[in-house]
Amino acid sequence: MNHGLKPNSKAILDIIAAQPTRNASAAYKEIHPTASDITARTNAYKLTAKPTAQIYLQEHTDRARETIVELLNSDKDDIRLRSATDILDRTHGKAKQITEVTSTGITLNIDLTSSLDDSLLTP
Numbered sequence: 001m002n003h004g005l006k007p008n009s010k011a012i013l014d015i016i017a018a019q020p021t022r023n024a025s026a027a028y029k030e031i032h033p034t035a036s037d038i039t040a041r042t043n044a045y046k047l048t049a050k051p052t053a054q055i056y057l058q059e060h061t062d063r064a065r066e067t068i069v070e071l072l073n074s075d076k077d078d079i080r081l082r083s084a085t086d087i088l089d090r091t092h093g094k095a096k097q098i099t100e101v102t103s104t105g106i107t108l109n110i111d112l113t114s115s116l117d118d119s120l121l122t123p
Contacts, residue, residue: 004052008032012044013053017060024048 005013008031015027024044029035035043047053071083089095 005056009047009053010056012047013056013060016048017057017064 011031012024012027015022015030016024019027024047025037025040028040028044028047029037032040032043048057068083068086071079072087074080074083
């Protein structure tokens, strides 16, 4: 499906879809390296706000979900395990890891008032 997006816009959206932790401004600057930070931020915002761009990204997300589910049928145990873990993490959240921390502290009180008084009295 074409979506009416220009090739550079698709390239930016592909980067966003492939690297979800990367922000849209950085993806924009990867395709347009001479763009200023303000231009990249503004144009990336405008691009990602377009309904056609959101549909394009949603299709990437749908394909990724289908791929993860298909990996549950892999012949390799480690791939099946990672796929199952990913699905569970996405639906139920990551499991909490509980750690026990023990610390020891020392409180030290020093009374300097008597030595301060003595030093003031001696000329």
